Amino acid sequence: MDARRIALIVMTFAAVCVGHAADLETSLRAAAAAEEPRVIDTLKALVALESGTMDAPGLARVADDLQGRLGALGARVERRKLEGVKGEALIGRFTGTGKRRLMLIAHMDTIYAPGTLAREPVRIADGRLYGPGVADSKGGIAVILHSLKLLREAGWKDYAQLTVLFNGDEESQSAGSGALIAALGAEHDVVLSYEPTPAKSVMQAEAVLLSAAGTGTVELEVKGRTSHAGAAPGEGRNALVELVHQLSQADDLGAEVPGAQVNWTLAQAGAVRNQIPDLATATADLRLTAPDAAARLQQRLDALALQRKVPDTEVHYRVRIGRPPFASPDGRSVALAKKAKAIYAELDGRPLIFIPGTGAGTDAGYAGSSGKPSVLESLGLAGWGYHAKDEYIEIDSIVPRVYLTTRLLVGLGRGD
Ligand SMILES: [Zn+2]
Known part of the structure; x- marks a missing residue:
């Protein structure tokens, strides 16, 4: 075969790949937009299961529910007891056909004692969905579940390993899960963490977080x-x-x-x-x-x-x-955040801003403590009132956040 013919074949193949990638982006954007009502249903169901960090029966109920949801997505689900705390951890594992090892983390427990839901029931008003724990971090859990659902429907398997970790003791300083999160983090190339991002009523735009003390x-x-x-x-x-x-x-x-x-x-x-x-x-x-x-x-x-x-x-x-710092002195978190910003730009023109740091601790610190994975935090829903009263998420952050996760994963799987 002559060199020109080889070049032509290579160019045609590249064009098909680019075309396929563009098709996938377009279809994921449409799918994310159509998914919003189902994400809201999941959020209502998860918030209805109270899971205060000291409430063992409540934590078991939400773990049962999420074990079923991860299993329905095709994950092999492991349920781990955690030493010295009330909550458990769920580890969902997917094996793909690609090269990269990707992990998504969020927590199932909340700071609220049982009975809070009776005083602050789930409700929708003014573009917000209210409920204890809806932002921190059941919103993040819902984004993970529905993003994986859309990617499964699109037939995406371009990863070697995809792991989902839901821990039940984050509000107990991750005393029982910290070592597990650190060990799992060290087995992955990238960890995306789903704590909430501040509501647009508080901060001018949706954001991601680059470091935490x-x-x-x-x-x-x-x-x-x-x-x-x-x-x-x-x-x-x-x-x-x-x-x-x-x-x-x-x-x-x-x-x-x-x-x-x-x-x-x-x-x-x-x-x-x-x-x-x-x-x-x-x-x-x-x-x-x-x-x-x-x-x-x-x-x-x-x-x-x-x-x-x-x-x-x-x-x-x-x-x-206690919790290790979440820090990326080599700039890998910034590189991930820039990818996220570019994906947001494909949407409705809404900006994505970077929060340089916070004094509050996060599991992203444990996840990155080995220095192995690149880590990005605050990929959950935009909301406010967490650790306070009348916690809510902004409904218009659901579609961008689901799209962001699907597109980040597709890109990361490809090695972008
Ligand atoms: Zn949280």
Whole structure:
């Protein structure tokens, strides 16, 4: 075969591929638009199943429902008990014919105690669907389920592995699921996370989130020696005085340890007025925005512990990490966000904005903690009132968000 003929065949093949991709985009856009009423039905059904993070029977009911929905989409569904919390995790696995490993995550639990639904029933008004947990993050669950339904109907299998994780303990700091999310994240190339994005009544446009702080605490413990505060103060070693000295040294750590924000919020010392105290403790709220900040902070604090004012006292600082930060110092989250923005531009001209960071923690931090996958957060529905009252989603965010997920997955599967 001559070179011209080969070139012609290659060009024709490329044109067919491009044409096919364009057809798929057009059909997905139409399918997403037609799907809105069914997404609303799913949202109403999910919100009707109360699933407060401390409510084991409620969490089991919503897990039963979602296990059925994932199974109906063709997933192999595994249900995992989670240590130390009330909720379980559902892992739905799909095996495709492509190359990439993709994961979608959202949580089934809410912050609301059982009975909230009776006071705040599901209702639709002014383009909003109201209900406890509808945005955070049952909206995200509905977007995932219906996006996968449309892709299944389109015959899309262009992935090696597609995994859906719904955890039931996010509002309990993911204490039982964090390690699972981290391990699954490390097995994938991309993780898309479905916390809500702020409503357009709050922020000027729908958004995605590029980073979130990790959370933790710093505990400071000072041990001294008791003595009579009036008769023999010199025999004592005042733990409170040393604590104050340590706090004054450890008050501006953010400047010394970039990526760590430390604010001392609790302190305790002494039992009675006339005794030199032998124990004093303090606790700080910790927010972490760099992956290695906790280790650098502990190092710095260990050095401060040696710079004592009161001799013979013992000083210990302990940095405890809760949720790891969601950070993408290499810009991979921004690259994903730019793909999302381009997909939004194919819609009705609505913009997609990037939120650079938040002080609130997210499971995206666990998902990306290995450094392996690219991670993007806040792909759920636009809404507000979460962790508050009268929580709602904006109905006009349903179609764009379903379309965004289907198109992102198709592109990511292709390796775009
Ligand atoms: Zn949430």
